[in-house]
Amino acid sequence: MRNYTFIALTGGPGGGKTTLIEELLSNSAWQNRTSVLPETIFMMRHIGISPREKLFQRVMVHLQMALEEGLDHALDHADHRLILCHRGSLDPLAYWLDRGWPEEEFFAFTGTTLEDHYQRYAAVIHLVTAADGAEEHYTCWPEAHRPEEIKDAVRLDRLIRKVWDGHPNYYRLDNEERDWAKKSQAAIRILTNLVL
Numbered sequence: 001m002r003n004y005t006f007i008a009l010t011g012g013p014g015g016g017k018t019t020l021i022e023e024l025l026s027n028s029a030w031q032n033r034t035s036v037l038p039e040t041i042f043m044m045r046h047i048g049i050s051p052r053e054k055l056f057q058r059v060m061v062h063l064q065m066a067l068e069e070g071l072d073h074a075l076d077h078a079d080h081r082l083i084l085c086h087r088g089s090l091d092p093l094a095y096w097l098d099r100g101w102p103e104e105e106f107f108a109f110t111g112t113t114l115e116d117h118y119q120r121y122a123a124v125i126h127l128v129t130a131a132d133g134a135e136e137h138y139t140c141w142p143e144a145h146r147p148e149e150i151k152d153a154v155r156l157d158r159l160i161r162k163v164w165d166g167h168p169n170y171y172r173l174d175n176e177e178r179d180w181a182k183k184s185q186a187a188i189r190i191l192t193n194l195v196l
Contacts, residue, residue, distance in 0.1 A: 002072050004081050008088025008121045012129030012157025013146040014138045039086040040064050057092040061110045064089040082195050090117035094159035123169035129157040133175030
């Protein structure tokens with residue numbers, strides 16, 4: 001049983017996940033009651049497994065789970081900290097599907113079930129990529145550290161929605177009639193309601 005409230009912050013490339021995390025960590029109201037787990041993809045660069053291999057996504061799933069469990073066990077259980085995960089353990093399924101591999105095989109290969117992933121998180125906040133509805137704000141390589149062109153970012157974002165939208169506390173924040181300030185405020189309202 002988990003001692004902390006885990007929230008998966010997800011979405012396609014350029015949705016604002018990193019920006020929201022930076023805003024929360026620079027806000028004194030959230031600093032001492034929030035911990036953030038980094039995106040596991042950055043660790044994968046040093047493991048030496050190609051993203052073209054199915055093994056890559058299995059390692060991503062189990063690294064994410066290990067990070068979450070390690071932090072849950074290591075923190076002082078008296079402070080009721082919110083754990084914000086920069087992507088959740090089910091995000092690799094979207095990338096798996098993007099390669100055309102069958103969904104059922106993903107669960108068999110990772111030794112998990114859809115419910116295993118859903119039960120890990122009190123909520124899932126999906127920040128829709130800027131490539132879908134705010135294209136003028138979407139940047140990719142070399143201006144930003146993401147290789148996906150607009151059409152690729154939108155496709156991945158929709159796959160992420162497909163894998164997470166059955167979660168009982170799934171919140172999707174799109175870009176319609178929202179600038180970044182409004183999108184960020186909406187996410188913070190959701191987080192505030194979850195921890196009250």
